[in-house]
Amino acid sequence: MTMDMTFLGTGSAYPSPHRGASALVLRAEGECWLFDCGEGTQTQLMRSQLRAGRITKVFISHLHGDHVFGLPGLLCTVSLNTNPSSVQDQPCVEIYGPRGLRHFLRVTLGLTGSQLLFPYAVHELEPTLDQSPPEGQLSHEMTTESGPLHPQEQPGRSICLDASSDCYLLFEDKKFVVRAFRLFHRVPSFGFSVQEQDRPGRLKTELLKELGLKPGPLYGRLKAGQSVTLDNGRVVLPSEVLEDPIPGRKVCILGDCSSVLGEGPLKACNRADILVHEATLGDEHHEKAVEHGHSTPKMAAAVAQACCARRLVLYHFSQRYKPCALQKEGDDDDVVELQRQAEDALDGSGIEVTLAEDFFTLPIPLRRPQ
């Protein structure tokens, strides 16, 4: 099963002609999951090879405009691309984000008379009081929805921090477990951990043939973990005929932050194949970065190291950093320098560092059986 990630916007604060505002798409099993949706994301999607209509889940890390202003328009355009004759079959678009997101969507879609050809639900993460300075917290008055649901809105859940895991469990199905965890930023911000479920190893076909089992439905039962009794009474256990299981991949995407909060993030990101972390400003601007609730490459590297990630991907660059392709000899701010700073900090750790650029696609290869 292929899995990859495409960055639609890698700029911070606002979209520019050179860098879109925050947005990336994780593709797995034919589904597209969108992480953050700054203004202009729908246009970036059109410029990319991805199809907006395939977005089934949306995750919003925090309610800053450069991460959410594009969401109402994106939903409207996805709806315009929906075949009106298949409205009955449209799955609900599940949207996860901080408390306040439901009200944001209800008001923006409602006042603009936006009707969608699919249902949506907003599942809100309840922040804790230490997740931002007090002035960054939204009052309950501001986030309480008055009036009826939007016509296409389905009731969403309110998800609280699970104290034992220090995480928010967003959902778990046969393929994935997705969790959120707390970050410290100017407003409550979250990271997301997408954990693919382990999958059974390959069948030892030679052995099966020796046992007299031919390809057919029994193969499927064995692969599904059920034992099979042969005509001669011999019971074949899945563990006999299956290779080692294929460990699921783990992709972690962190929103804006100057630090992580509690043990949750490190646990949720432990041994991540990919850790996507912001690096708004270079190490030489450490103080300014922290003052604005942001990170430098060195800070991102420390998180990658603490959770033993395999690859650190940097994004959310200040608009002062031009994309490599537009970089000129002698430019003061060189985005490649951000990569070097992270690499220096990770020297000897074996953790690789990648710079994200708009429209960059990162394949996420299967793990080998352990």
Added chain:
Amino acid sequence: MTMDMTFLGTGSAYPSPHRGASALVLRAEGECWLFDCGEGTQTQLMRSQLRAGRITKVFISHLHGDHVFGLPGLLCTVSLNTNPSSVQDQPCVEIYGPRGLRHFLRVTLGLTGSQLLFPYAVHELEPTLDQSPPEGQLSHEMTTESGPLHPQEQPGRSICLDASSDCYLLFEDKKFVVRAFRLFHRVPSFGFSVQEQDRPGRLKTELLKELGLKPGPLYGRLKAGQSVTLDNGRVVLPSEVLEDPIPGRKVCILGDCSSVLGEGPLKACNRADILVHEATLGDEHHEKAVEHGHSTPKMAAAVAQACCARRLVLYHFSQRYKPCALQKEGDDDDVVELQRQAEDALDGSGIEVTLAEDFFTLPIPLRRPQ
């Protein structure tokens, strides 16, 4: 005094890489006035030669997403470009639009924790019940602002239709009178008429010299309409020494519509130098256009003719019409055909037709004294 208009987005329904969503800037006397602000307008502004920081007034024709989703982000980015040391001197950004716009901005700016370095005020136009089908009207429940003003919000006015003029008077100062008028669309939609005040004619300098008056402060008094008494007791009247006044220009910008409502629009647009009118679909799609509350070139031409405009500018094209530069031989939908349809309808009228494209700038020359 130079005056011009730059189109930042000429597409309907949503922004695409080829056509931005609705937005245009009228420049006069060093001020920039923004008309509509679809998603991506701030990025289109950056791509243009205009400076976002100069925007002092915003006019929103109606609350469809393709005309308003870019406004919160644009305000945030203008603020980021504001010099923090000149915060005291920042003029209030005056925003005009339909009822509901104030709530839209308060919620979007509020939930995203967006602080602005300048004050803003939203002056709401109260629609009438016949301005859209009933389902397009916003309930008072949806538009009633609860809670306090946004920290940078100043109280705005609520402007009702003036029955005698069938118009909304937005403001009048020494340079301009700006009015709004009603259009019929799926939701309440408005047009705007920007009328420059007439200005005194040039001084007849030869005559002044004959009278013994030398260039100096007295020239200014005459030009300002005051009479001047010479040393010999002779009273010089402004009318004696001024050429005919220079009539003010008139620019009218209509939001989405399939027709105008009442006498207001025709009065407000009478003899407009420029009439900007939507032409979402070609004449062959008349039925579909009207069904969606939109116009065809022929319909736009009829409005231009009814108000004796000098030039009709078409915009808000369905995204099926590619810009001329990207048009290929044999393409089904040809935007130039829209121009031809309007020209055919206006044959013999002397009204010129212009197609707007993204980043197209139209100079608006001074009128000659009549």
